[in-house]
Amino acid sequence: MGLGFSFLIACALILGVLLGVEVLGLNYLFAVIIPYLAFGVFFFGFIAKILKWARSPVPFRIPTTCGQQKSLPWIKQNKIDNPSSKAGVVARMALEVLLFRSLFKNTKADLHEGGKLTYQWEKWLWLFGLIFHWSFFLVIVRHLRFFLDPVPGFIRILENVDGFFHVDLQALYLTGFGLLLAVTFLFLRRVVIPQVRYVSLAADYFPLFVLFTIAATGILMRYFSRVDVVAIKELAMGLVTFSPTVPEGISVLFYIHIFMVSTLLAYFPFSKLMHMGGIFMSPTRNMANNNRAERHINPWNPVVEVHTYEAYEDEFREKMAAVGLPLEKELSKDEAAATKA
Amino acid sequence: MKNRNVIIGLAIFVVLITIPFWYGAGKESKAPELSLDTPAIQALDEKKCIEDTEFMRSNHMELLNDWKVQVVREGNRIYVAEDGKEYLMSLQNTCLECHSNKEEFCDACHDYSGVEPNCWTCHVEPEEVK
Numbered sequence: 129m130g131l132g133f134s135f136l137i138a139c140a141l142i143l144g145v146l147l148g149v150e151v152l153g154l155n156y157l158f159a160v161i162i163p164y165l166a167f168g169v170f171f172f173g174f175i176a177k178i179l180k181w182a183r184s185p186v187p188f189r190i191p192t193t194c195g196q197q198k199s200l201p202w203i204k205q206n207k208i209d210n211p212s213s214k215a216g217v218v219a220r221m222a223l224e225v226l227l228f229r230s231l232f233k234n235t236k237a238d239l240h241e242g243g244k245l246t247y248q249w250e251k252w253l254w255l256f257g258l259i260f261h262w263s264f265f266l267v268i269v270r271h272l273r274f275f276l277d278p279v280p281g282f283i284r285i286l287e288n289v290d291g292f293f294h295v296d297l298q299a300l301y302l303t304g305f306g307l308l309l310a311v312t313f314l315f316l317r318r319v320v321i322p323q324v325r326y327v328s329l330a331a332d333y334f335p336l337f338v339l340f341t342i343a344a345t346g347i348l349m350r351y352f353s354r355v356d357v358v359a360i361k362e363l364a365m366g367l368v369t370f371s372p373t374v375p376e377g378i379s380v381l382f383y384i385h386i387f388m389v390s391t392l393l394a395y396f397p398f399s400k401l402m403h404m405g406g407i408f409m410s411p412t413r414n415m416a417n418n419n420r421a422e423r424h425i426n427p428w429n430p431v432v433e434v435h436t437y438e439a440y441e442d443e444f445r446e447k448m449a450a451v452g453l454p455l456e457k458e459l460s461k462d463e464a465a466a467t468k469a
Numbered sequence: 470m471k472n473r474n475v476i477i478g479l480a481i482f483v484v485l486i487t488i489p490f491w492y493g494a495g496k497e498s499k500a501p502e503l504s505l506d507t508p509a510i511q512a513l514d515e516k517k518c519i520e521d522t523e524f525m526r527s528n529h530m531e532l533l534n535d536w537k538v539q540v541v542r543e544g545n546r547i548y549v550a551e552d553g554k555e556y557l558m559s560l561q562n563t564c565l566e567c568h569s570n571k572e573e574f575c576d577a578c579h580d581y582s583g584v585e586p587n588c589w590t591c592h593v594e595p596e597e598v599k
Contacts, residue, residue, distance in 0.1 A: 171483075171486065171487075174482070175479060175482075175483070178475065178478075178479055178482075179475075179479075182471070182472060182475040186471070272488065272489065273582065273583035274582070275488075275489035275492075276488070276489060276492050276493065277493055277496075277498040277581065278580070279580075279582075279583030283583060284583065284585070287583070287585075288585075294587075296534050296537075296538075297530075297533075297534050297537065297586075297587060298530065298534070354527040354528045354530070354531055355527050356523070356526045356527040357527075357578075357582045357584070358500055358501070358526070358578045358581060358582055359500070359526075361500065361581060361582045362500035364489075365493075365498040365500075368489040368490050368493070369493065369497070369498055375500070377523050377526070377527075379527075405478075405482070408478055409475075
C-alpha cells in the first residue's frame, strides 16, 4: 500500500514536470518560483522544528548506556559508551553522527526450531547507510560549484579526489554512483526483507524514490544525455544573487532534477528526514551518565504542599499526650500543666 | 545551557546552508560571453561551427571523446556532420583552427563552471604553438 502510493506520487511529480515544462512552458515556475518556495519552506521549517523540539521538556537523565559506568577507581570505565563527562558525550555524539556507531552494533535475530534464538553478524545496513549519507553530503558539496563564482579551490580538490577514476576522458564521480547504489540497496532492503517491509510506510518509501530520481537524473545529465552546464550555472547564480533568469536550452532532465530537489527540501521539515537535526537532540545520546555522581532535579517539579510529621505533631501534641501516644518532642511544662488542668 | 547549544547549532546550520547567498553577496555574476572574434572565424562566409551551437554547447566533450576513439583506435579521420559536410577529426587542426582564442573561448566557460578538461595533458596548448 505505502509502496504503491509513494511510487504513484513520485511518478505524478515527474509527469507534472514533463507536462509543465514540455507542454505548458512553465519554465519560470519550475526553475525559479518552486525552488525559492522550497528553500524557504526548508529553511524556516527546519528552524521552527528544531525550536519546537528544544522547547519540549527533558525532565530526566536518560542516557542509554552500553558499557561500564564510572565507578570505583580500579574498575575500568567505558568512557565512550557510558560517558560521565562532557568530552565523553562529545566523542560519543561525533562517532554516532559521523560513523553511525550504534548502527554498527546491529545484529540480525533469527528464531530457529525449538525456540532457539540466534543473533547474526549484520553490517550491510550500516555500510550502505554510511555510503549513502557520506556520498550525498559530498555530492552536495560538489554541487557548490554551480552556486559559487569563482569556484573555490577546495571544491576543485574534492572533485579531483572524488573523480580519481576516469572512464574514457572524463572523471567518474564515485559519490554519484555510491549515492545511487546505496539508495537502491536501502529500497530493496525494505521490499525484500518481510519484517522490514511490514514496518515500512509511504513515508519511508517516498524519500527513497525522490532521492533515486535525483541521483538518476544527475547521472544521466553528467554521463549520458548532456546538458548545457554554463546555462545551468547561470540559472543557479541568478537564484542565489536574487536576480533570477531562465536561460534557453536547458534540458527537461534538469527540470526534473531541480524539481525533485525542491520536493525533497519542502518535504524535509515535515518528515523523518529531520533526523538530520534531531540526532543532536536525542536525550538518550546527548547526556552524560552521571546520575549517581550528581543530583539532577527535575526543573519543572511542581511545588507540592506537604504536611510533615513535625507539623502534624505540633498540631496534635496535646491530644497525643493526653492519650499517651509517644512524642518526638515532649510537651513543655506550661503546656503539660494546661493539659492537666 | 541546553538552549545555548541549540542556538549555536542552529547558527552553524544557518551559516552553512546559506553559503551560496553570502559568498558572492554584492558581486555580480555573469555567464561568460564567448568571443568568436578570431581571424579564421572572421574569414568564414557562414559563421557556423561543425554542428549547431546548442548541440556544441552541451555535447562538445562527447564529440571530442568520440573523435579521440575514432582517430586513435579506428584510424578514421573524417567526420561527417549532420549537414553532410566533411571535416578532419582533429582538435588542434580543426577546432583550434577557428577557435584560436583558448583563453576567451575554452577557458571562459570552463573556469566559470569549475571544469578542468584534460585535453591539454596530451595536446599542446595553442599559445605555445605561436
